[in-house]
Amino acid sequence: ETGVTQSPTHLIKTRGQQVTLRCSSQSGHNTVSWYQQALGQGPQFIFQYYREEENGRGNFPPRFSGLQFPNYSSELNVNALELDDSALYLCASSLPGSYEQYFGPGTRLTVT
Amino acid sequence: AQSVTQLGSHVSVSEGALVLLRCNYSSSVPPYLFWYVQYPNQGLQLLLKYTTGATLVKGINGFEAEFKKSETSFHLTKPSAHMSDAAEYFCAVSDRSYNTDKLIFGTGTRLQVFP
Numbered sequence: 001e002t003g004v005t006q007s008p009t010h011l012i013k014t015r016g017q018q019v020t021l022r023c024s025s026q027s028g029h030n031t032v033s034w035y036q037q038a039l040g041q042g043p044q045f046i047f048q049y050y051r052e053e054e055n056g057r058g059n060f061p062p063r064f065s066g067l068q069f070p071n072y073s074s075e076l077n078v079n080a081l082e083l084d085d086s087a088l089y090l091c092a093s094s095l096p097g098s099y100e101q102y103f104g105p106g107t108r109l110t111v112t
Numbered sequence: 113a114q115s116v117t118q119l120g121s122h123v124s125v126s127e128g129a130l131v132l133l134r135c136n137y138s139s140s141v142p143p144y145l146f147w148y149v150q151y152p153n154q155g156l157q158l159l160l161k162y163t164t165g166a167t168l169v170k171g172i173n174g175f176e177a178e179f180k181k182s183e184t185s186f187h188l189t190k191p192s193a194h195m196s197d198a199a200e201y202f203c204a205v206s207d208r209s210y211n212t213d214k215l216i217f218g219t220g221t222r223l224q225v226f227p
Contacts, residue, residue, distance in 0.1 A: 004155075016193055042202050042217030043156070047143060056212025094213065099144050099163060099206050101215060103155040 002027055004093050004104035012110045021076040021107045023091030031055070031096050032074040034066060037088040037106070049074055050096060067089050078109075086111045114139045114205045118218035126226050131175075131190040133221045135203030138184065144206035145186040146215065147177055151199045158179070161203075162186065198225045 006023045013019050025032050031050045035043035045058035049068035063079040072093070078085055088108050092101035119134040137143050144163045148156040160171025167179040177188045188201060200222050204215040 006155075031213070035215075040220075042204075042219050043215070045214040045216070048212050048214060056210055056214060058214070082120075092156075092215075097213070099208075099212075099213060100146075100158060100161060102158070103148075105155040 006104040010108045018079045023074045025072045025093030029093035031094045033092045035090040080112045116203045116218040125193045125223040131193045133188040135186045137140045146204045148202045193225045
């Protein structure tokens with residue numbers, strides 16, 4: 001059974017640019033959640049996708065957007081990058097109603 | 113709204129000593145509670161969870177936690193620390209409002225284990 005995978009592992013972007021992060025969910029998991037973890041902080045919920053629809057959103061601006069594909073993989077897109085967007089971005093997959101979320105290794109984004 | 117508070121951003125213990133990491137929660141509904149561990153440059157790994165039933169929950173790597181409703185606590189313990197336990201630990205509560213199942217995390221506790 002394959003766990004949650006994310007790509008890329010690291011990337012560096014310049015302020016104002018756009019970035020796309022990718023996530024493949026654990027086999028059979030049709031719900032994907034994205035979290036932002038700033039240095040020294042706990043993860044903060046960005047949004048969740050279920051059956052290709054956004055199923056809840058945290059306190060993040062609209063320049064954070066996402067997609068979920070029929071195979072349940074997901075993308076997180078961030079437009080107009082700001083320095084404060086530098087963080088570890090974590091993807092988690094789950095079965096609906098299971099309450100257990102399985103996390104990927106994360107993507108470390110640095111905005112300069 | 114649900115929230116968790118982790119008391120102590122850093123905890124240091126000697127190898128073989130008791131590990132106690134504190135977590136208090138606030139929830140308007142019966143909480144679902146979790147402990148996750150994060151090793152350097154890695155994602156989060158689920159240690160254990162409490163949903164319903166037995167209030168003493170056993171997890172991986174010898175960790176356990178006890179749900180105490182009267183104290184709104186869910187402290188994580190391990191009888192004997194090992195060097196490999198050094199990591200960041202996060203307590204989380206499940207927020208199941210608006211049909212979204214999201215996790216609300218504490219700020220984390222960094223565990224150091226000395227030989």
